Amino acid sequence: MKFSCEKIVLQNAIATASRAVSTKSSIPALEGLLLVCSGGKLTVSGYNMQLGIRTNFACDVEEDGQLVLNARLFGDIVRRMPDDTLTLVSDEKLMVKVHCGDADFDIIGLPAADFPELPEVEEKNSVSIPEKTLSSMIGQTLFAVSTNEARPVHMGSLFEVGGGDLTVVSVDGFRLALRREKLEQAGSGIFSFVAPGTALGEVEKVCEDVDELVHITLGDRHILFEVGETELICRRLEGEFLDYKNAIPRKNPIRLTVETKSMMESLDRVSVVISEKLKSPVRCLFSQNKVTFSAKTASGDAKDVCKLEGDGKDLEIGFNNRYLTEALRYAPADQVQLELNSGISPAIIVPTDEKDDSFLYMVLPVRLKA
Numbered sequence: 001m002k003f004s005c006e007k008i009v010l011q012n013a014i015a016t017a018s019r020a021v022s023t024k025s026s027i028p029a030l031e032g033l034l035l036v037c038s039g040g041k042l043t044v045s046g047y048n049m050q051l052g053i054r055t056n057f058a059c060d061v062e063e064d065g066q067l068v069l070n071a072r073l074f075g076d077i078v079r080r081m082p083d084d085t086l087t088l089v090s091d092e093k094l095m096v097k098v099h100c101g102d103a104d105f106d107i108i109g110l111p112a113a114d115f116p117e118l119p120e121v122e123e124k125n126s127v128s129i130p131e132k133t134l135s136s137m138i139g140q141t142l143f144a145v146s147t148n149e150a151r152p153v154h155m156g157s158l159f160e161v162g163g164g165d166l167t168v169v170s171v172d173g174f175r176l177a178l179r180r181e182k183l184e185q186a187g188s189g190i191f192s193f194v195a196p197g198t199a200l201g202e203v204e205k206v207c208e209d210v211d212e213l214v215h216i217t218l219g220d221r222h223i224l225f226e227v228g229e230t231e232l233i234c235r236r237l238e239g240e241f242l243d244y245k246n247a248i249p250r251k252n253p254i255r256l257t258v259e260t261k262s263m264m265e266s267l268d269r270v271s272v273v274i275s276e277k278l279k280s281p282v283r284c285l286f287s288q289n290k291v292t293f294s295a296k297t298a299s300g301d302a303k304d305v306c307k308l309e310g311d312g313k314d315l316e317i318g319f320n321n322r323y324l325t326e327a328l329r330y331a332p333a334d335q336v337q338l339e340l341n342s343g344i345s346p347a348i349i350v351p352t353d354e355k356d357d358s359f360l361y362m363v364l365p366v367r368l369k370a
Helices: 008-020 069-081 131-139 199-204 261-273 321-330
Strands: 002-006 031-037 040-047 049-056 060-063 065-070 087-089 097-101 101-110 125-130 155-162 165-171 173-182 191-196 213-218 222-227 231-235 252-260 282-297 299-318 336-339 347-351 359-363
Touching: 002 008, 002 031, 008 031, 008 040, 008 069, 008 101, 008 199, 008 282, 031 321, 049 199, 049 252, 060 321, 065 069, 065 155, 087 191, 125 131, 131 191, 131 199, 155 199, 165 299, 173 321, 199 222, 213 321, 252 261, 252 282, 261 282, 261 299, 261 321, 282 321, 299 321, 299 336, 321 347, 321 359
Parallel strands: none
Antiparallel strands: 002 060, 002 087, 031 040, 031 065, 040 049, 049 231, 087 097, 097 101, 125 213, 155 165, 155 191, 165 173, 173 359, 213 222, 222 231, 252 299, 252 336, 282 299, 336 347, 347 359
């Protein structure tokens, strides 16, 4: 195998594929990257048996071939090379010479046969959406994915396609995050699947702020995300996802309009006395055109007032400060509507325009001691 390419192009491909490499494995090839030289391009793949990432780019190929190189070592070597044309040559004994500028490295590869094959995804259903739209939808829901292994299906986000929309929902038992977008290329199919949160985090990183389409292909057991020249393959999560439509109460008598930034700043000030060791809910008293936040721990007492529009009818309710702050932080609007019912009912955060259903956040309250 012999190829030449710009060092920065190879470095970017290694960084992308390495996101799916096992840091520690009893199988040495799983700690490596599969390099395949063929047809005037180089394909770099990483696979940890849960997530596979494959990316390719055009390069000057003098001799086709394939081998596996330790991802950490190869990545460190390429990153430290001068910004110049890099050449990699390997022989039949898998001795590899990497040359760039005045720098030379000799390392040993592993046979490509040791690298497990990435799953083939046979299309059952598919959907396409712009990169920047998918990236924002993942980013604005991923924070609410569960980390509790007792309910594995909630360790991912539900994707629902139907009616010309794509809806992404994440839940963790304490909160719910929902984002909905119109599909430019709406098919007639109605289908849903759950993608693992860990894989979606990598999809978000690979997506760029462009209008190029991401093609999502759904197979029997796997999901394929095609982002430009990069493919990400992950397992589908099986199980019964929360019936979120019935879990969200929408007939809430108290509706308040709040500035997301000012409410976050108030919550942040009051949260100073709260820590991992000194946990305490933030007590919220909603009254006419204002909410009073307070918190009390062994560190001290904190209080702050935030202006809003509407009458809170002196409702007192407690929230985990982080859950409420994150819901406001990820809401894609400067101003939102806060829907409330009682001290034991969830708070709903939605767009101020009732016809807009592009996002919804639900935060469960914390029972307050008298």
